[in-house]
Amino acid sequence: MDLTRKTLSVEEHLPLKPAQQLALLLLAEGPTYGVALMEALEERSGGAIRLNAGSLYRLLASLVDDGLVEPTEEVANPSGAGAPRKLYGLTSFGREVLAAEARRQAGLLDMARALRLLEGS
Amino acid sequence: MSGPPRLLRVLLCLYPAAHRRAYGQEMWAAVRHRFEAGRAEGPSRLRLTAWTAADLSWSAAKMWTRGWRGTMTGMTRGWGIDLRFVARTLRRTPGYALTAVVVLAGAVAVDAAVFSFVRGTLLARPHYPGADRIVVVWGSNPVDGQLRDVVSGPNYIDLRASMRSLEALSAFHSDNAILLVDGRPTVIDVESVSVDFFDIVPVQPYLGRVFEEGDRSSSAPQIVLVSWDYWQDVLGGDAGVIGRSLPLDGEPHTIVGVLPEGFEFVREVPLWRPLRDDVLAADERTRIHYHLFGRLRPGATPADATRDLTDGLAAIRERTGQFRGWAMLAEPLHEASVMAVRPVLVSVAAAVTLVLLIALVNLATLFRIRAMSRSDELAVRLALGGGRGRIARVLALEVGSLALMGAAVGLAVAPFLLARVREMVPLWIAIPDSAARVPVLRAVLDPQVALGSVLLAVVGAVALAAPSLVTASRRGGAAWAGRGGTHRGTRWLVIAELALATVLCVGAGLTTRSAERMLATDVGLEDEGLLTLYFGDVWERPIPGQVAYFEDVVRAVEGMPGVASAGLMDYVPFEGEDDFARIYFLDSDGEELSNLREQWRRVGEGAFETAGMRVLSGRLLEPDDFRGTPRSVVVNESFARKHYPEGRAVGELLSTHNAAYRDMRVVGVVADLHDLGPATPPPPMLYVPLQGDPRGTTGMFVRVASGQPLELAEAVREAIWSVDPSQPVDAFVPMTELVGAWVAIPRATRSLVSALAAFSLILAALGVFGVVAYAVRSRTAELGIRLALGASPRRIEREMMGTTAVLVGVGVALGLAAGALAGRAASALLFQVRPLDPISLAGAAIAMLAAALFATWLPARRAGRVDPREAIRAL
Structure with a gap:
């Protein structure tokens, strides 16, 4: 780990960007490997978050560096050929950050409801 | 759709290595997946390739900047702690800190002072609009040795009519006029310029106007411009x-304009008056009198103007049959202004560059020793997990703080140094309107000078320290662990420093010897106790009246108490005046053999004796020679050598172009007056008795019996006015001052180069001291054990001295060789001193050896006094 990088608190990670939040939510369902995460992001966002290899691994690298995600284990490539795949899973700190973001958004949702902004939409 | 193009894989190389190692394979798998998924549906292969390529490149760039941001954040953390640490460290090692600051301050001060002076003179441009297009125009006759000569009025008018590459050409004459102040005649400086002058040097007058087309003719009213002062x-x-009107030369002149504040050209004068075209045209064509200044057309060069004007002169030659061998020469105004001072400035700039090099090498040695002496500390810090970046930062911070302190002290000292430089280099050799006027503080704090000096200090120091810092921070103690290679680099630095300082000492020796030879040159007269002045302006009197007036004045002055004698010479020597006559050499029957233009002077009775000029053969002019038509003349040594090489000048016959001086016999040969400076061969000179055709104004020598010549100035003025109170008297200058002015340049070079050499000597000694002191400190334990085992302190001292003596010997030998080469390259600047002058070389070697060995002896003595118990306890 790079010792010169400052460790951020939970609050300092907020608000999460849409791609970060969705990636963390997907990883909260269980560890997965990069390509599967790439597909799931596109599918679960309805095509709104369509990452290519460069952007996906930049996202993953930043989540790993910030301690939100960690590589868990390597599994054999299902095709039987090629290098084994690395699985990424949510860390407990990542779970805390995700929960905090969810609470933040719930608060916003409550405000929107109190203002009846969601009615009729 | 098939797999992704291999080109995309190359793009993975753009990522930082750590990212590539962690995710490279997976990224490529994801790219392949994209392309395979796109087989059934989705974008075309081309679009997908472009999208992937853009994504990979953009993400790679973001990864790098993310890395830098992280590094920067890390670097900026803890600055305060590091700065406090550096301050504590420097307080603990005041000797090192002080030496580094002093060396840097010295280098910055010398650099800022000397380069601001050089910038204000050699590199300065006059700040008139379009000054780079102003040229000085000379008549030039290389065969007669007249490379730059003034021009006659009619030639100026004809050349002006024929010019093509010049927009304007102006005649210019530095003159003086008589102004009545409180009924007393006063001499006042006046520039007389043709009307074109203000087309060449455009000026917006503060009041009124400058000269105009209507002022060209002498039928126009008499007018004058006054300076702002x-x-x-x-x-x-x-x-x-x-x-308003000013009574100038007995005629009222109307003031038509006031020039703007600070305006001056060549010199500062109170009044400017127009030269009239018709007066210029009517003058004698051979009476050369005027400096010419021109303004080049856009795109034209001085060489174009030289060619055009030479063509113009050829047309004049064809028409008049005169000026054979003459051409014209146009050169940029700035070049002409700095011609005299260029050698001194170039040699001083070279010396300063050497000093800077020595200072930089000195710093490199200092920083290296410092890094070496801290190797244990650094090794411990690395072993305890100290980051290399952090250690490098602390070391760089230390060097940077020293550099900034050095720069600040240097800039504070520089104005005093600049003031001293200006004292050493007399103002008259600097461009009058720039260098000398700018206050020293402003000159030194000029952004280019100050920033340049600070950058030099900081960048130079950090760059020099960098190799040592990098090695130290990477490997800590291991870097300097081995004895063999440890000191080799340092030794070479010391040798380089000693060699450079020796070169400068050789240069100082050569310039000092050269200046001494110049100062010791026999100038041809006794300058001590001799007062010079100008008086007269009796042009309107008939010649016998003028002669009688001048005789009366000499009698009146000689009758004064405190005056030993007085004599007249139309131009006072060492004033830089030229006056030429055409001289006809005759055989014993009075037939012309040949003729040539040479300088001549009209002298009065007792002038040679008063000036202390020596007769070499024949006799001086006697009282009878000053009665009636001149029949006897005296020539100088150069004249005799040039025209009578067989050595029999006395008794020869000659005539001049002037009808009053015909068929005269040479009666004596006097010693040359070196009035063009000791380094310039004196011109051949003919001295004729004044009574034939006296100039209406003449110079006078007064030999005082005792005391300072200037103390008699007022009394001499009164004595002259006792003969005729309407005659002006001016320019009282002791001859010592006039002679001194000619040796001012070599004297200034000697002072500056010697001061710089002394500084370099100190720097080199400091370098040697540092190295030996470090060697003693790092071997304290070893020396202590040896002393405990019975080694004699004297032997230890000798050993330390011996090791350094080799370095000193090599450095000085290399320096002497380089100094001899440098002396050869600069031989044109030397006067009667050979580049391989043994005294200069030996002097430099002795000075360097003495300084270096003294610098070695101080720490070596400490080596012999190491306390064995202390040394062993410290192990």
């Missing part, structure tokens, strides 16, 4: 001054 100081800054 004269208007303020003498005319009281009166806003209604335009139209």
Whole structure:
């Protein structure tokens, strides 16, 4: 780990960007490997978050560096050929950050409801 | 759709290595997946390739900047702690800190002072609009040795009519006029310029106007322009001054304009008056009198103007049959202004560059020793997990703080140094309107000078320290662990420093010896106790009246108490004046053999004796020679050698172009007057008795019996006015001052180069001291054990001295060789001193050896006094 990088608190990670939040939510369902995460992001966002290899691994690298995600284990490539795949899973700190973001958004949702902004939409 | 193009894989190389190692394979798998998924549906292969390529490149760039941001954040953390640490460290090692600051301050001060002076003179440009297009125009006759000569009025008028590459050409004459102040005649400096002058040097007058086309003819009213200072100081800054009249040379002149504040050209004068075209045209064509200044057309070069004007002169030659062998020469104004001072400035700039090099090498040695002596500390810090970046930062911070302190002290000292440089280099050899006027503080704090010096200090120091810092921070103690390679680099630095300082000492020796030879040159007269002055302006009297007046004045002055004798010479030597006559050499029957233009002077009775000029053969002019038509003349040594090489000048016959001086016999040969400076061969000179055709104004020598010549100035003025109170008297200058001015340049070079050499000597000694002191400190334990085992302190001292003596010997030998080469390259600047002058070389070697060995002896002595118990306890 790079010792010169400052460790951020939970609050300092907020608000999460849409791609970060969705990636963390997907990883909260269980560890997965990069390509599967790439597909799931596109599918679960309805095509709104369509990452290519460069952007996906930049996202993953930043989540790993910030301690939100960690590589868990390597599994054999299902095709039987090629290098084994690395699985990424949510860390407990990542779970805390995700929960905090969810609470933040719930608060916003409550405000929107109190203002009846969601009615009729 | 098939797999992704292999080109995309190359793009993975753009990522930082750590990212590539962690995710490279997976990224490529994801790219392949994209392309395979796109087989059934989705974008075309081309679009997908472009999208993937853009994504990979953009993400790679973001990864790098993310890395830098992280590094920067890390670097900026803890600055305060590091700065406090550096301050504590430097307080603990005051000797090192002080030496580094002093060396840097010295280098910055010398650099800022000397380069601001050089910048204000050699590199300065006059700040008139379009000054780079102003040229000085000379008549030039290389065969007669007249490379730059003034021009006659009619030639100026004809050349002006034929010019093609010049927009304007102006005649210019530095003159003086008589102004009556409180009924007493006063000499006042005047520039007489043709009307074109203000087309060449455009000026917006403060009041009124400058000269115009209507002022060209002498039928126009007599007018004058006044300088801003004269208007303020003498005319009281009166806003209604335009139209007022000044009684100049006995005629009223109307003031038509006040020049702007600070305006000057060549010199500062109170009054400017127009030269009339018809007067210029009517003058004698051989009476050369005027400096010419021209303004080049856009795109034209001085060489174009030289060619055009030489063509113009050829046309004059064809028409008149005169000026054979003459051409014209146009050169940029700036070049002409700095011609005299260029050698001194170039040699001083070279010396300063050497000093800077020595200072930089000195710092490199210092920083290296410092890094070496801290190797244990650094090794411990690395072992305890100290980051290399952090250690490098602390070391760089230390060097940077020293550099900034050095730069600040240097800039604070520089103004005093600049003031001293200006004292050493007399103002008259600097461009009058720039260098000398700018206050020293402003000159030194000029952004280019100050920033340049600070950058030099900081960048130079950090760059020099960098190799040592990098090695130290990477490997800590291991870097300097081995004895063999440890000191080799340092030794070479010391040798380089000693060699450079020796070169400068050789240069100082050569310039000092050269200046001494110049100062010791026999100038041809006794300058001590001799007062010079000008008086007269009796042109309107008939010649016998003038002669009688001048005789009366000499008698009146010689009758004064405190005056030993007095004599007249139309131009006072060492004033830089030229006056030429055409001389006809005759055989014993009075038939012309040949003729040539040479300088001549009209002298009065007792002039040679008063000036202390020595007769080499024949006799001086006697009282009878000053009665009636001149029949006897005296020539100088150079004249005799040039025209009578067989050595029999006395008794020869000659005539001049002037009808009053015909068929005269040479009666004596006098010693040359070196009045063009000791380094310039004196011109051949003919001395004729004054009574034939005296100049209406003449110079005078007064030999005082005792005391300072200037103390008699007022009394001499009164004595001259006792003969005729309407005659002006001016320019009282002791001859020592006139002679001194000619040796001012070599004297200034000697002072500056010697001061720089002394500084370099100190720097080199400091370098040697540092290295030996470090060697003693790092071997304290070893020395202690040896002393405990019975080694004699004297032997230890000798050993330390011996090791350094080799370095000193090699450095000085290399320096002497380089100094001899440098001396050869600069031989044109030397006077009667050979580049391989043994005294200069030996002097430099002795000075360097003495300084270096003294610098070695101080720490070596400590080596012999190491306390064995202390040394062993410290192990």
